[in-house]
Amino acid sequence: xxxxxxxAADVVILDLEDAVSPAHKDQARAxxxxxxxxxxxxxxxxxVQVRVNDVRGETGRTDxxxxxxxxxxxxxAREEAAAGGGAxxxxxxxxxxxxxxxxGGRPWFEVRLPKVESAAQVQEVADRLPGVRLHPLLExxxxxxxxxxIASASPAVASIxxxxxxLSAELGVSDDAGLLYAxxxxxxxxxxxxxxxxxxxxxxxxxxxxxxxxxxxEGRRLGFLGRTAIHPAQLPxxxxxxxxxxxxxxxxxxxxxxxARAEETGTGALALPDGRFVxxxxxxxxxxxxxxxxPT
Numbered sequence: 001x002x003x004x005x006x007x008a009a010d011v012v013i014l015d016l017e018d019a020v021s022p023a024h025k026d027q028a029r030a031x032x033x034x035x036x037x038x039x040x041x042x043x044x045x046x047x048v049q050v051r052v053n054d055v056r057g058e059t060g061r062t063d064x065x066x067x068x069x070x071x072x073x074x075x076x077a078r079e080e081a082a083a084g085g086g087a088x089x090x091x092x093x094x095x096x097x098x099x100x101x102x103x104g105g106r107p108w109f110e111v112r113l114p115k116v117e118s119a120a121q122v123q124e125v126a127d128r129l130p131g132v133r134l135h136p137l138l139e140x141x142x143x144x145x146x147x148x149x150i151a152s153a154s155p156a157v158a159s160i161x162x163x164x165x166x167l168s169a170e171l172g173v174s175d176d177a178g179l180l181y182a183x184x185x186x187x188x189x190x191x192x193x194x195x196x197x198x199x200x201x202x203x204x205x206x207x208x209x210x211x212x213x214x215x216x217x218e219g220r221r222l223g224f225l226g227r228t229a230i231h232p233a234q235l236p237x238x239x240x241x242x243x244x245x246x247x248x249x250x251x252x253x254x255x256x257x258x259x260a261r262a263e264e265t266g267t268g269a270l271a272l273p274d275g276r277f278v279x280x281x282x283x284x285x286x287x288x289x290x291x292x293x294x295p296t
């Protein structure tokens with residue numbers, strides 16, 4: 001876990017589900033509980049998601065009970081720090097600072113929910129973990145069919161994502177073509193619910209970095225943003241694939257600057273020097289591109 005926390009990932013996922021054998025669930029849960037307490041006590045607000053087990057089973061419900069205790073401990077630490085006139089610690093530069101002043105005392109860690117198939121599952125967890133941001137994973141045919149219902153189930157939902165391994169097994173598909181509908185469906189459902197573009201599912205062939213890059217570029221074309229990695233070597237490949245190219249940045253900057261000039265002069269229709277017509281949707285897309293560009 002320490003290697004993951006020290007990595008360049010935007011978010012670290014502590015997996016209590018697939019990465020842990022049934023015989024080691026209790027040990028893994030205890031280690032996550034201890035780690036979250038240490039990070040809270042040290043004031044480190046690393047962006048962390050805990051992937052629990054299926055909450056419809058006893059193991060998942062136990063995971064939730066432990067996380068509820070973590071959230072309560074974090075709340076008490078904030079109250080004690082406030083009473084003492086200080087804070088339990090300062091966030092690490094560049095890292096998430098959930099749970100600090102300004103976000104209503106929200107617990108700083110978040111929860112990744114596997115095998116979500118209904119809005120009721122999401123709402124139950126939201127009730128048990130008030131204030132915790134939730135990230136449902138859709139991994140079955142019924143989950144895909146209820147994608148929007150799940151995405152809009154609660155204000156606690158911060159994103160949705162696809163679990164492609166389980167879905168592929170259920171559908172009996174053997175290549176990406178069989179997942180195209182599900183991928184597009186989840187992108188549309190997320191945006192319709194007002195959520196950010198979803199991150200892609202994991203790419204399981206760890207050593208195939210060229211294949212990972214091609215898959216990320218395809219995901220980007222479908223409307224995904226970012227990807228879950230299972231090995232540190234995948235991180236720079238994912239970052240590069242989702243980072244706008246210099247040509248895309250230049251084109252986006254041209255569009256945004258032309259739109260600003262048109263607004264200043266009161267021009268209605270906007271056309272670029274090469275004859276391309278630009279409307280508000282294209283301007284917004286250009287603004288999103290610039291938001292993803294590396295700082296200059």
